[in-house]
Amino acid sequence: MTKNLAYYINKFANLRVSRSSGVAPNKPILLLSIIELISQGEIRRNQVPLSAELIATFLKLWSHLEAVRKPDIGLPFYHLTSDGFWHFEMKLGFESLIAAKIKIRTPTTIRQTVEYAYLDVELWSLLQNSESRSVLTHVLINSWFSDRTQDIEQLLQVNAFAELQDQLQRSGGKVYKPEELEDEQAVIVRDGAFRKIVVSTYNQRCAFCGLQILDSLSQNIVDGSHIKPFSQFYDDRINNGLSLCKNHHWAFDRFWFTINDDYTIIVADNLREDSPNAKTMREFRGDRIILPSQQQYYPRLDSLQWHRQEFLRRAA
Numbered sequence: 478m479t480k481n482l483a484y485y486i487n488k489f490a491n492l493r494v495s496r497s498s499g500v501a502p503n504k505p506i507l508l509l510s511i512i513e514l515i516s517q518g519e520i521r522r523n524q525v526p527l528s529a530e531l532i533a534t535f536l537k538l539w540s541h542l543e544a545v546r547k548p549d550i551g552l553p554f555y556h557l558t559s560d561g562f563w564h565f566e567m568k569l570g571f572e573s574l575i576a577a578k579i580k581i582r583t584p585t586t587i588r589q590t591v592e593y594a595y596l597d598v599e600l601w602s603l604l605q606n607s608e609s610r611s612v613l614t615h616v617l618i619n620s621w622f623s624d625r626t627q628d629i630e631q632l633l634q635v636n637a638f639a640e641l642q643d644q645l646q647r648s649g650g651k652v653y654k655p656e657e658l659e660d661e662q663a664v665i666v667r668d669g670a671f672r673k674i675v676v677s678t679y680n681q682r683c684a685f686c687g688l689q690i691l692d693s694l695s696q697n698i699v700d701g702s703h704i705k706p707f708s709q710f711y712d713d714r715i716n717n718g719l720s721l722c723k724n725h726h727w728a729f730d731r732f733w734f735t736i737n738d739d740y741t742i743i744v745a746d747n748l749r750e751d752s753p754n755a756k757t758m759r760e761f762r763g764d765r766i767i768l769p770s771q772q773q774y775y776p777r778l779d780s781l782q783w784h785r786q787e788f789l790r791r792a793a
């Protein structure tokens with residue numbers, strides 16, 4: 478059978494969904510979320526990881542389209558593989574899970590084991606074209622949410638993840654209560670938003686060494702890290718964040734260096750370093766870290782003080 482537009486119209490109208498207690502809208506909502514991110518330019522190649530952006534979009538659509546059930550993106554992300562056009566690229570070392578037909582259904586296990594999902598190349602190329610994309614979007618809406626046609630059109634215009642980031646950026650971020658972190662999906666979205674904001678606040682640069690590497694998809698090599706650890710303080714304020722390359726993130730979390738109130742660098746005395754081709758950490762002693770352009774996002778002094786105390790405690 479030729480995998481053309483008609484083929485996928487038929488697939489989208491006849492998704493294999495659970496009907497045990499009414500039609501489960503998981504798969505159509507996941508597909509609408511993916512199509513929305515493609516049209517917004519957020520998904521630019523045929524690789525769909527279970528990202529914070531995708532979860533935020535899925536949750537937005539779900540909250541408007543399904544009143545009774547709780548959202549769980551893990552279910553359609555996994556079960557869509559049974560519809561024939563959705564495939565997994567596993568992370569190294571996890572390839573055998575698929576062959577063994579082990580079900581990978583929670584967002585966290587999917588993120589640990591699946592590098593990304595990808596669509597049939599024929600479907601991917603149809604979704605690059607705005608006309609066929611619109612046809613497939615309407616097939617989903619008309620087949621699964623025929624009473625909500627108007628609402629969905631408007632909803633698809635809203636970029637939920639970008640809105641969340643804007644809102645957090647304006648408010649300077651947030652300190653969470655533990656009960657706000659019970660839902661795994663909300664945690665992934667929150668974490669993704671924090672990291673993205675911190676990294677962009679530092680212009681995708683390592684605050685310690687200045688490294689900046691971007692690829693053609695604007696993916697970069699730095700992490701948005703917490704100064705006071707999130708697991709203890711739930712503090713996602715931007716001024717508790719620091720953008721660091723992988724090496725210096727690792728070193729900071731192990732208190733191999735810390736930062737003074739005047740933002741100069743203190744490096745531990747007990748490191749044996751050999752770095753023939755790049756500056757060693759000790760050569761950064763006394764340098765000021767790279768700071769964000771806006772002063773309100775400079776690392777907060779109480780966070781730095783906490784980190785310095787831990788640094789000294791370990792050095793003692």
Ligand SMILES: [Zn+2]
Nearest residue numbers: 683686722725
């Ligand atoms: Zn660095």
